[in-house]
Amino acid sequence: MPVDSSLPSAAARxxxxxxxxxxxxxxxxxxxxLVPAATRGDGGGDAAHAGAGAAAPALDPxxxxxxxxxxxxxxxxxxxxxxxxxxxETDQYRVHALTGVAPELGxxxxxxxxxxxxxxxxxxxxxxxxxxxxxxxxxxxxxxRQLASSVASGTPCMVCCRYDERKEASEHFRLVTRIDPAxxxxxxxxxxxxxxxxxxxxxxxxxxxxPVRGSNGPLLILFxxxxxxxxxxxxxPRLPDLAGRVVQAVRRVRARVPADFHLGVEGPFVIASxxxxxxxxxxxxHTIQWAYTHLQAQFFPGGLRHPIEVYLLNGKAxxxxxxEEWFHERPHTxxxxxxxxxxxxxxxxxxxxxxxxxxxxHPLMAEQFPGVPSWFNEGLASLFEQCGEENGKMVGLLxxxxxxxxxxxxxxxxxxxxxxxxxxxxxxxxxxxxDNYGIARYLCQYLQSRGKIQEYYQHFHAHSGExxxxxxxxxxxxxxxxxxxxxxxWLAWLKTLKR
Ligand SMILES: [Zn+2]
Numbered sequence: 001m002p003v004d005s006s007l008p009s010a011a012a013r014x015x016x017x018x019x020x021x022x023x024x025x026x027x028x029x030x031x032x033x034l035v036p037a038a039t040r041g042d043g044g045g046d047a048a049h050a051g052a053g054a055a056a057p058a059l060d061p062x063x064x065x066x067x068x069x070x071x072x073x074x075x076x077x078x079x080x081x082x083x084x085x086x087x088x089e090t091d092q093y094r095v096h097a098l099t100g101v102a103p104e105l106g107x108x109x110x111x112x113x114x115x116x117x118x119x120x121x122x123x124x125x126x127x128x129x130x131x132x133x134x135x136x137x138x139x140x141x142x143x144x145r146q147l148a149s150s151v152a153s154g155t156p157c158m159v160c161c162r163y164d165e166r167k168e169a170s171e172h173f174r175l176v177t178r179i180d181p182a183x184x185x186x187x188x189x190x191x192x193x194x195x196x197x198x199x200x201x202x203x204x205x206x207x208x209x210x211p212v213r214g215s216n217g218p219l220l221i222l223f224x225x226x227x228x229x230x231x232x233x234x235x236x237p238r239l240p241d242l243a244g245r246v247v248q249a250v251r252r253v254r255a256r257v258p259a260d261f262h263l264g265v266e267g268p269f270v271i272a273s274x275x276x277x278x279x280x281x282x283x284x285x286h287t288i289q290w291a292y293t294h295l296q297a298q299f300f301p302g303g304l305r306h307p308i309e310v311y312l313l314n315g316k317a318x319x320x321x322x323x324e325e326w327f328h329e330r331p332h333t334x335x336x337x338x339x340x341x342x343x344x345x346x347x348x349x350x351x352x353x354x355x356x357x358x359x360x361x362h363p364l365m366a367e368q369f370p371g372v373p374s375w376f377n378e379g380l381a382s383l384f385e386q387c388g389e390e391n392g393k394m395v396g397l398l399x400x401x402x403x404x405x406x407x408x409x410x411x412x413x414x415x416x417x418x419x420x421x422x423x424x425x426x427x428x429x430x431x432x433x434x435d436n437y438g439i440a441r442y443l444c445q446y447l448q449s450r451g452k453i454q455e456y457y458q459h460f461h462a463h464s465g466e467x468x469x470x471x472x473x474x475x476x477x478x479x480x481x482x483x484x485x486x487x488x489x490w491l492a493w494l495k496t497l498k499r
Contacts, residue, residue, distance in 0.1 A: 314350055
């Protein structure tokens, strides 16, 4: 599947339930058009667009912002440009959130879904955008005059038309910002091209491209975008853009992996896998969805605000081969890892789900606690390599790192908790002073055993500016004890653990 952002997708834009089309069209005729916008009294646009009752000002195409579309987001980009023209702070990703398209479909909105978005913004009386063509003389001209009069009175209008004259051309949304009263020439925003602002098209060419295929025959599609109501103006800037960005990640992942890979979405995670269907379902639900829900509830409120690609690769050959093929890098670990550069998790899932939960912690930490020292980043991630649920919470359980840690303590390689907590990243990863991961993990499990791990995270997160190592926070949540006392208690607790 092509993901060239300069081209609209081949997906048809027009997939609408057309049962009551004639009625809808008649209703639209009764409403005429939603123009002039300024007389609707619900706009609150800037002064240039206001002035209720006065002659509506013509639309100045130069004042309509331009937004190049992400792949398949032509409708979203057009509506976003119109909303921004009316002074609403938004973008195509936020607009996508209004369309209700399931992110795993990996596509932008079609006409019916754009219609759902406009009805959410302008209310249920928003007129139907579909006009069925019956072949009667002059009917295209009538609709063209409606389009021209709407634009002339200050309302940007979105049309759906074929991309060009080729027979296989896809259907595509464009935003019309002016129609020359003398010649009928259109000025429009072409979202599919980076320099698509203020494009021109003759009326003759447009009229040839405008009719699109509906299930009952040819259709014209026309969305007027008058000034949005106050409630919508307030709500749109607060919409999350995550779903729209997830759609784009789905498209990238789908283009990358073989056709027989499973593909799924869990929140911000776009997951591709060559596991069996049962294993894939289990990884999605029992590992990713379960762990993400608990990680949000216990440590990372609100979760991730951007998508993460997750590749669950079934065995060494698939893991090493696919990571190399897709990303031109060699995995440095046989279990799996988080790549900040690719915003992706690469997993040899045949080695189990523990590493997956560990790696899920890292993007959350990177986004919500960017200054975290490596010892705590790896300690908390490692805590959940072996985990279960107790009283509704995710808890880390004793794991394979225990014997390595006890060995480091027995042989005197382990020096001091405080020393570990003062390590910088370089030292933590490069100079292993007696199992740094093990010490960090079992300090976290100790805090968990005292019922203090969430409190510690929150305290450390809040005070990391003045306490970048987390030592002061550790002492604070453990009742003010000295580091010597904390270490002695920790060592004693370690001895009580049983493999
Ligand atoms: Zn890690």
